[in-house]
Amino acid sequence: MKILISDPIAEQGIKILKDAGFEVVEKTGLSPDELAEIIPEYNGIIVRSATKVTRKVIEAAKNLRVIGRAGIGLDNIDLQAAQEKGIKVVNTPTATSISVAELALGMMLSAARRIPQASNSTKAGKWEKKKFKGFELYGKKLGIIGLGRIGTELAKRAQALGMEVLAYDPYVKTSEYAQLVELDTLLKDSDYISLHIPKTEETTHILDKSAFEKMKQDVVIINCARGGVVDEEALYQAITDGKVRIAGIDVYEKEPAKENKLFELEQVIATPHIGAQTKEGQTRAGVQIAEKVKEILKA
Secondary structure (H helix, E strand, O other): EEEEEEOOHEEEEHHHHHHHOOOOOOOOOOHHHHHHHHHHOOOEEOOOOOOOOHHHHHHHHHOOOEEEOOOOOOEEOHHHHHOOOOEEEEOOOOOHHHHHHHHHHHHHHHHHHHHHHHHHHOOOOOOOOOHHOOOOOOOOOOEEEOOOOOHHHHHHHHHHOOOOOEEEEEOOOOOOOOOEOHHHHHHHOOOOEEEEOOOOOOOOOOOOHHHHHHOOOOOOEOOOOOOOOOHHHHHHHHHHHEEEEEEEEEOOOOOOOOOOOOOOOEEEEEEOOOOOOOOHHHHHHHHHHHHHHHHHHHH
């Protein structure tokens, strides 16, 4: 049986598949049309976030039994089309939780002490010590929207720093790491707001103009979740109006985000969707998805 690896995964994962007797082909950077042309010969495919497994690809997949996503989000896979053809879709929801949570925490620390801005200023030959008076995280309120695996990992770390943690998640009833509150309460009371939710009809633009109006003055916004859960135009306006002090953004409504209005603002800390990009997280994701794909194809 043949397995296509269309986005890079850890070598340990590839070894698991080869040792199990599969023919493993690595072809990355394929467009949906290119993928549709070659997919008929494969029994399994493993992707990360770059490859788009569209309906056209799935309908062309005569022998495909499993689509493996090395990571959490499944928005690059047409789940309805896969279900119609009886193709199993599996992912690795726990593999990169710590990686993403640590990036969110890093964004919070960078925002509190304006580390990127201070670094750029110092490298430019300036010595603006008074300009970069920061804030402590200790004693501040962190509001987490989405208390799943990643949100919980962030809550643990925030507690360790002496923060008070609030969380909004309609699907979670109890938590030992956060006080569960309504969304409006979280928006009104939080000094920092970090999103850890998938993009769905329910969550698209969950932070919009009306949400920003309910927030504290000088709130900090962190989005390491999915592009589109924050209305970027409303965020831009909230920053320029002075409501949002700093925003740490790892995901965007349009990716790759080589141009974005938010990049004009000094108050924005921007990274190129690197939440899951750690050696440890990618190793776990590669190994876990290889094991899941192997199990399905060997059944």
